[in-house]
Amino acid sequence: MEATTVRTQEGFSLTVTTGKRDGLLGKLGIGNTAGIDAVCCPECGLLRLYADLE
Incomplete structure (x- = not known):
């Protein structure tokens, strides 16, 4: 597995709501x-x- 970058179609990085x-x-x-x-x-x-929780 290799690290990669995930971006939206508009070029912004993805985030997730944690609470x-x-x-x-x-x-x-x-x-x-x-x-x-x-x-x-x-x-x-x-x-x-x-998710990058740190």
Whole structure:
């Protein structure tokens, strides 16, 4: 597996919602997001996505 970059058609990287925030932003309905790390097998093309939670 090799690291790769996944982007939307508009060129932005993908993110995933991980849950609600505490405090004022959470009350406004804004959730936490995390970036996505992608790895791809150069032989078979299998693509796996992992949330970057750190």
